[in-house]
Amino acid sequence: MPRGLFITIEGLDGSGKTTQIKRLAAWMQKRGLDPVITRQPGGTATGDRIRALLLDSGSTPLAPTTEMALMFADRAQAIAEVIEPALAAGRIALCDRFTDSTEAYQGGGRQLGSERVLDLHRLICGDLQPDLTLLLLPSLESSLARARNRNERTTAQTGQDENRFEQEQGEFFKRVWAKYREIARREPSRVVLIEGNLSIDEVYEQIVEAVSERLVANSPAR
Numbered sequence: 125m126p127r128g129l130f131i132t133i134e135g136l137d138g139s140g141k142t143t144q145i146k147r148l149a150a151w152m153q154k155r156g157l158d159p160v161i162t163r164q165p166g167g168t169a170t171g172d173r174i175r176a177l178l179l180d181s182g183s184t185p186l187a188p189t190t191e192m193a194l195m196f197a198d199r200a201q202a203i204a205e206v207i208e209p210a211l212a213a214g215r216i217a218l219c220d221r222f223t224d225s226t227e228a229y230q231g232g233g234r235q236l237g238s239e240r241v242l243d244l245h246r247l248i249c250g251d252l253q254p255d256l257t258l259l260l261l262p263s264l265e266s267s268l269a270r271a272r273n274r275n276e277r278t279t280a281q282t283g284q285d286e287n288r289f290e291q292e293q294g295e296f297f298k299r300v301w302a303k304y305r306e307i308a309r310r311e312p313s314r315v316v317l318i319e320g321n322l323s324i325d326e327v328y329e330q331i332v333e334a335v336s337e338r339l340v341a342n343s344p345a346r
Contacts (some may be wrong), residue, residue: 128211129342130252131159131335132222134315135260136300137289138270140327144260145220147328148335152216160210163220165198168205174198181288188234192241195226196248203249222254224307224315229289232303233296256338257315258331259308264294264301266321 133141133148145161152159165175174194177183199222210217223245231241245251308317316334318327 125212125214128213128215128217129256129338130207130211130217130219130254131338132219132224132254132257133260134221134224134228134257134304135262136264136267136297136304138267139260139262140270140324141220141260143324144258144327144331145218148331149218151332151335152218157216159216159218160206161218161220162202162206164202164222164225165195167219168198168201170201171198179288181291183288184291186288188230188236191234192226192230192236192244195230196244199223199226200248203252207252219254222257223249224257224259224304227307228300228303232306233292233300235299238303238306254314255342256334257311258334259304259315259317260327261301261304261308261317261319262321264297268294268297 133145135141149159149161164171165178166172174197178186178191178194178198202219207217207219223241226245227238227241230236231238305317308315316330318330322330
């Protein structure tokens with residue numbers, strides 16, 4: 125059986141990832157592709173517990189290296205439990221965040237550097253790379269405003285607090301944003317950059333175009 129396709133969606137919180145991954149999954153399902161959808165941190169029972177610790181505002185102070193180690197612990201479990209089985213079964217694994225997020229947030233935002241993140245990725249994740257990464261990068265200001273408003277609504281409605289990163293100051297997010305741009309420049313064959321304050325439909329159109337091209341390139345007929 126041919127190996128499946130690994131697609132990740134990246135970007136700052138508030139960039140529209142959740143909306144677009146749902147739309148992309150629905151697009152795939154209409155075409156009989158039946159993707160396995162997951163997220164990081166989270167997506168497994170162990171990962172959800174790690175997510176609660178990482179994102180809860182009460183989890184401060186948390187050393188940057190501890191934060192990075194927890195991210196990779198979550199990722200290792202997701203690879204073993206969700207991603208690799210999906211790929212081995214010939215399915216599409218569609219993941220909200222992967223190691224690019226750790227490079228951007230911990231490598232860039234926390235200033236741990238890319239080298240440490242990528243070394244851990246090779247060691248812990250067996251250097252598993254997405255076949256395609258869709259990087260949503262609207263303006264920093266609009267992303268932060270949407271993320272903070274969303275998290276405030278979620279906390280009010282459910283009591284679930286995932287606001288720890290949104291408490292950071294502007295310089296932190298500037299470093300995250302810049303690191304994402306750096307990753308896109310470094311890996312243009314993998315990362316499709318969708319940049320600017322586009323409408324939901326405009327972003328979706330670019331995503332479908334990029335995914336369609338990769339599906340054709342990955343077809344056994346090729």
